Amino acid sequence: MTGSWHELTLIVNEVPLRTTVPARRLLSDCLRHDLGLTGTHVGCEHGVCGACTVLVDGVPMRSCLLLAVSVDGQAITTVEGLAGPDGELSAVQQAFQDCHGLQCGFCTPGFLTTITAGLIGCPDPTADDAREMIGGNLCRCTGYLNIVAAVLRAAELTRARSGEVADAAVDSGQVP
Amino acid sequence: MTSRMVGQPVNRVEDPRLLVGAGRFLDDLGQDAAELAVLRSPHAHARITDIDVTAALEVQGLLAIYTYEDLSGPLADPLPLLIPHPAICAGRTQYALARDEVNYVGEAIAVVVAENRYLAEDAVERIVVSYRPLPPVVGVQAARAAEHLVHEDAPGNVAAHFVQEVGDAAAAIAAAPFRLELELAIERSASTPLEGRGVLAQWDSDSQRLRMWTSTQTSTGVRAAVAAKLGLDLGRVEVITPDVGGGFGVKIVHPWPEEVLVPMAARALGRPVKFTEDRREHFISAAHERGQLQHIEVGFDATGRILGLSVRFWHDNGAYLPYGLIVPIITSTQLLGPYKPGAYRVEFDSLYTNTVIVTPYRGAGRPQGVYAMERTLDAIAGELGLDRSVVRATNFIQPSEMPYDHGLIFQDGRPLVYDSGDFPASLAKLKALVGWDDWPAYQAAARAQGRQVGLGLACYVEGTGVGPYEGGHVQIETSGRIKVATGLTSQGQGHQTAFAQIVADELGVSMDDIEVVTGDTRRFPYAVGTFASRAAVTSGSAIALAARMVRRKILKVAADALEADPEDLEIVEGMVRVKGAPGVAMALGTVAVLSNPLRYAFDEASKAATQFVVGDSDLPPVNEDDEPGLEGRDYYSPLRSTFANGMHAVIVETDPETAEIKILRYCVVHDCGTLINPLIVEGQVHGGVAQGVGGALYERLVYDDAGQLQNASFMDFLMPYVSEVPESIEIDHLETPSPLNPLGIKGAGEAGVIPSAAVFASAISDAEGFAITAMPISPSDLFELRRRHAGTDRHNESIAKKEPTR
Ligand code: FES
Ligand code: FES
Numbered sequence: 001m002t003g004s005w006h007e008l009t010l011i012v013n014e015v016p017l018r019t020t021v022p023a024r025r026l027l028s029d030c031l032r033h034d035l036g037l038t039g040t041h042v043g044c045e046h047g048v049c050g051a052c053t054v055l056v057d058g059v060p061m062r063s064c065l066l067l068a069v070s071v072d073g074q075a076i077t078t079v080e081g082l083a084g085p086d087g088e089l090s091a092v093q094q095a096f097q098d099c100h101g102l103q104c105g106f107c108t109p110g111f112l113t114t115i116t117a118g119l120i121g122c123p124d125p126t127a128d129d130a131r132e133m134i135g136g137n138l139c140r141c142t143g144y145l146n147i148v149a150a151v152l153r154a155a156e157l158t159r160a161r162s163g164e165v166a167d168a169a170v171d172s173g174q175v176p
Numbered sequence: 177m178t179s180r181m182v183g184q185p186v187n188r189v190e191d192p193r194l195l196v197g198a199g200r201f202l203d204d205l206g207q208d209a210a211e212l213a214v215l216r217s218p219h220a221h222a223r224i225t226d227i228d229v230t231a232a233l234e235v236q237g238l239l240a241i242y243t244y245e246d247l248s249g250p251l252a253d254p255l256p257l258l259i260p261h262p263a264i265c266a267g268r269t270q271y272a273l274a275r276d277e278v279n280y281v282g283e284a285i286a287v288v289v290a291e292n293r294y295l296a297e298d299a300v301e302r303i304v305v306s307y308r309p310l311p312p313v314v315g316v317q318a319a320r321a322a323e324h325l326v327h328e329d330a331p332g333n334v335a336a337h338f339v340q341e342v343g344d345a346a347a348a349i350a351a352a353p354f355r356l357e358l359e360l361a362i363e364r365s366a367s368t369p370l371e372g373r374g375v376l377a378q379w380d381s382d383s384q385r386l387r388m389w390t391s392t393q394t395s396t397g398v399r400a401a402v403a404a405k406l407g408l409d410l411g412r413v414e415v416i417t418p419d420v421g422g423g424f425g426v427k428i429v430h431p432w433p434e435e436v437l438v439p440m441a442a443r444a445l446g447r448p449v450k451f452t453e454d455r456r457e458h459f460i461s462a463a464h465e466r467g468q469l470q471h472i473e474v475g476f477d478a479t480g481r482i483l484g485l486s487v488r489f490w491h492d493n494g495a496y497l498p499y500g501l502i503v504p505i506i507t508s509t510q511l512l513g514p515y516k517p518g519a520y521r522v523e524f525d526s527l528y529t530n531t532v533i534v535t536p537y538r539g540a541g542r543p544q545g546v547y548a549m550e551r552t553l554d555a556i557a558g559e560l561g562l563d564r565s566v567v568r569a570t571n572f573i574q575p576s577e578m579p580y581d582h583g584l585i586f587q588d589g590r591p592l593v594y595d596s597g598d599f600p601a602s603l604a605k606l607k608a609l610v611g612w613d614d615w616p617a618y619q620a621a622a623r624a625q626g627r628q629v630g631l632g633l634a635c636y637v638e639g640t641g642v643g644p645y646e647g648g649h650v651q652i653e654t655s656g657r658i659k660v661a662t663g664l665t666s667q668g669q670g671h672q673t674a675f676a677q678i679v680a681d682e683l684g685v686s687m688d689d690i691e692v693v694t695g696d697t698r699r700f701p702y703a704v705g706t707f708a709s710r711a712a713v714t715s716g717s718a719i720a721l722a723a724r725m726v727r728r729k730i731l732k733v734a735a736d737a738l739e740a741d742p743e744d745l746e747i748v749e750g751m752v753r754v755k756g757a758p759g760v761a762m763a764l765g766t767v768a769v770l771s772n773p774l775r776y777a778f779d780e781a782s783k784a785a786t787q788f789v790v791g792d793s794d795l796p797p798v799n800e801d802d803e804p805g806l807e808g809r810d811y812y813s814p815l816r817s818t819f820a821n822g823m824h825a826v827i828v829e830t831d832p833e834t835a836e837i838k839i840l841r842y843c844v845v846h847d848c849g850t851l852i853n854p855l856i857v858e859g860q861v862h863g864g865v866a867q868g869v870g871g872a873l874y875e876r877l878v879y880d881d882a883g884q885l886q887n888a889s890f891m892d893f894l895m896p897y898v899s900e901v902p903e904s905i906e907i908d909h910l911e912t913p914s915p916l917n918p919l920g921i922k923g924a925g926e927a928g929v930i931p932s933a934a935v936f937a938s939a940i941s942d943a944e945g946f947a948i949t950a951m952p953i954s955p956s957d958l959f960e961l962r963r964r965h966a967g968t969d970r971h972n973e974s975i976a977k978k979e980p981t982r
Pocket of ligand 1: 041045047049052064
C-alpha cells in the first residue's frame, strides 16, 4: 500500500543527507519527519499558504506540493540554513526581529525563505515590490504591514552588510 | 538608574528562536510517536446504522481502531458543557466519537492509530460506515423555522433563550418622537490560525503518569478535563503548551475529542500517540463564529438621542453547545459600546444547526453587537440628516459618569460596569486623524470626478481581563537568573517579552536575566486561560504582585546581610545596594543563596549560606512566617472586567463598474490603558484589523442546503493576503489607565477586529448611498445590491424602514 521505497540524497543547507522514502512522501514531511528539520511548517498542504516554502536550487517552492523523490540530488535551503555559520541572523531574519514581523512565528519560515530569494532578484525593492514579493504567503497574525517593513529593512541591512564586507576588504588591502 | 522597561517598544525575546526554525510547535514534537487519523462524518445529519472496520485491519502499520463502542467510563459520556448558564434550556454536547447519530459534516466517528499519518489515513479510507440520512438544518432561518430538528429533544432548535432589560424599552420606543426598525445579518467566519489543532500524549507506565502537549489556549483546562475523562488524579496529568501557531479563540475550546482520544490511545498502546489536524479538518471539525440575524427597534429624539432600544437576535450555535452562551451574551451586552440608551431590552435565541460548532473567535460576539449598534446610529443620523459623529457624541457616556453601571449582567456573571474611558476625547482624536470635517468636500469633489468614496465610523467598548484569576511565580536562582511562570498560554502575543518587561521594572534587573514560561502545568498549575484579551491584565498583574513579594524578601534578606534598614536599600541592575553608598552592595544571586540556609555546601557560592556562617543563633534558621528560597507566588483576581475602547474610521472607494471595494485609508484610535509594549500592541491592532478586513469583505463559510461546507480550503476561504489589507494603518493611542489593576492595563488582543463589519458597512453605505445590512459584502453582493437599488435616488435613501410595523 505504501508502494515502492526510494533511496535519495538531498543536499539540505549544504549538507548531503541520504534517506529512504515511499514514493508518496511529501518533501515537507521528508524534511520535517525523516530529516528532523522541523523549521519548515505546514499550514495547508495544498499549496496556498506558503508556510512550507523552501528554496530548491535557490528557487522558492512549496514543499507540500513536491514529492521528496522528485528533488533527488537537488540543493534545498530551509529556514535552518539561513543564519550564518556563527549563528548570526541573516539580514532577513534580523529585519523580522527589528520590525516585529512575526507573532506566533508559524508562517515565518515561509516568508523568510521567500524573501531571501526575492531580494536576490530585487535587491532594492519599493514597498510595492515588497508586497508583490510576499503576495503568495498567508499570515493570520501580523496583518502584513510589519512584514512589508521587514522586506525593506532587510534590503537595507543587506546593503549595509555588503558595504561592511567591502570596507573590511579595503581595510585588509585585499581590494585595491 | 535602570531605565523603565514597561512602555518601551522592546524587541521580542521570542523571536530569535522562531526566526531560525528552532520553534517547537506541536507537530515538531514526538517524532517517534504513532499517529492518529480521524474518520469524520460526510453527512450533516444522519443515523449511523453500521461501522465495518474489516477492510482496514489489513493495512500495514495499523495499531488500533476505536469507535464509540470502545469508549468506557466517563469517556463514553458526552463531552462537557463548559460554561453552564440558567438560560440554557437544551444543552447538548457531542460524544468524543459519535454514538448512533452525527450532527455535522466533520463529526468524529472513529479514530485510527498507525505507525504514521499516511498509514492511518489509508486505514480510515477503508472503514465502511452505513448511514441513514436525516434532514439537515442549515442556517439561522431554517433553524428558526424549525421544520426539522437538529436534536429531537431540543424543540424549536432552541438551545437557549435569554432576555435582559433595563427600563421599559417598548414604552420608551412607543413614546419617542422618531422610530426606526432594522433587519441585519452577519455571516460565519472562523479563527483560522495557520497552525491547526494538535495533541501529543505519552503514558509512562512506570510512574503511571500522563504527559501531554496540546496546541491550546488553556493547558490547565485541558488537564482537568483529561484527568476527569481518563479517571486519573490531577497530580498524574501534566499538560504542556508548546509554541502555538495562532489561536484567536478556537483553541480555548476543550477538551476536543482528540484531546481525550490521543491520551486514551497512548495509555492503551503504551507508546506516544500524536494527532495533527490538517487544514480541511480544521474547517469542518474545529469551530466557527459570527453568524447572526438581528432585528432592531429604536426610538429617539430630534437630536438623535436614543430613548429606547430593543434588540432581538438569533444566534447560530452550530450542532452543539460546548462553550455555552458566551458569544451571544457578549453580543447582547457589548452591543451598547460607549453609549447609554434610555431604556434597553435584548432578547436572543441560541439555535442549533447541523453545522460546525460556534465558539469564540477573536472579538467573540462583539463584532456582531457593534455592527448592530453602529448600523442603528447611522440609520438615526440618516433619518435626521445629522452628522454621524454628532449622533454618536450625543449618546456617549461621559468621563464624569465613570464608573458607569449599565444595569446588565456581563459574560462573567458580574455587573456590566465600565471602569474608565474618555469617549469624547477618543472621538475627537479619530476625527482629527481621519480629517472628518473635511470629508464632505472631499467626497463631493470625488463624486464630481465620477469616483465613489465613502467614510465609515464605528466605536466599541471591550470588556477585557475577565476573571476568575491568574497567578504568577517569580523565583531568583542562586545564579542570579530569574525564572517567571504563569499558567495561561501564549499564541504569539509576545507574553514572554511583556511579562519580562514587568518583572525587570519591579525587581530592577535586566530583561536578559529573566526567563518566562507560560502554559506549563508543571510550572504553574493554577490558571484559567488565554481569551477575552485577558493575559496582560490578569497574568501581568499577578506577575507584578509576585515580583513585589520577592522584592520585599530580597530587601529583607539583604538588609540583614548588609546590616542596613530595608528602607535604605535599592535594586539597580541586579545589585542590591545602600542608597547613596553604591559600594555597599550585594548581587541578587548572593541574596538567593543567603535566603536558603544550608547544611551542605555544594559550591563556592553556597558556602556563604551554611550553618556556621549565617543566622542569628537565638532564632530558628527559617523563622516563623518565613520560607527558604527567594521566590514569590501571587494571584490577581479582578473584581470585574476592565473596559478598553476604541474607534475606527475607514475610507473606501467602490468601483462604479466592477463594484470592487478598495481601502484608501484605515484609522484607529485605541485606549487599552497603560501600554506595556507599544510595538506588540500595534502588532495586535494590525493583525486584528487584517482579520476584520477579511471578515468584512472576503471570508464567509458557505454551506449548501445539505450542510456541506463548500469552501473548506485556503483556495476557497478567502483569508487576506497582503494585497487585501490596507497599505498602512494610522494609529493613535489614548492611555486611560484602568483603576482596577496594579499596572493600569486593559486588554488589547481583540480590539482590531471588533468594529470591522460595522465600519465597512458604514463606509460602503456612504459611498453607495444605500444601506448595507448584510455582512460580509463581496463585489458580487454589492453589484447585486446596486441592481436592486437602481432607479431609486440612492443618495437620499434611508438605511431603514421609516414606518415601523408593530
Ligand atoms: S503548507 Fe504548503 S503551501 Fe501551505
Ligand atoms: S505570525 Fe502567526 S501566522 Fe504569521
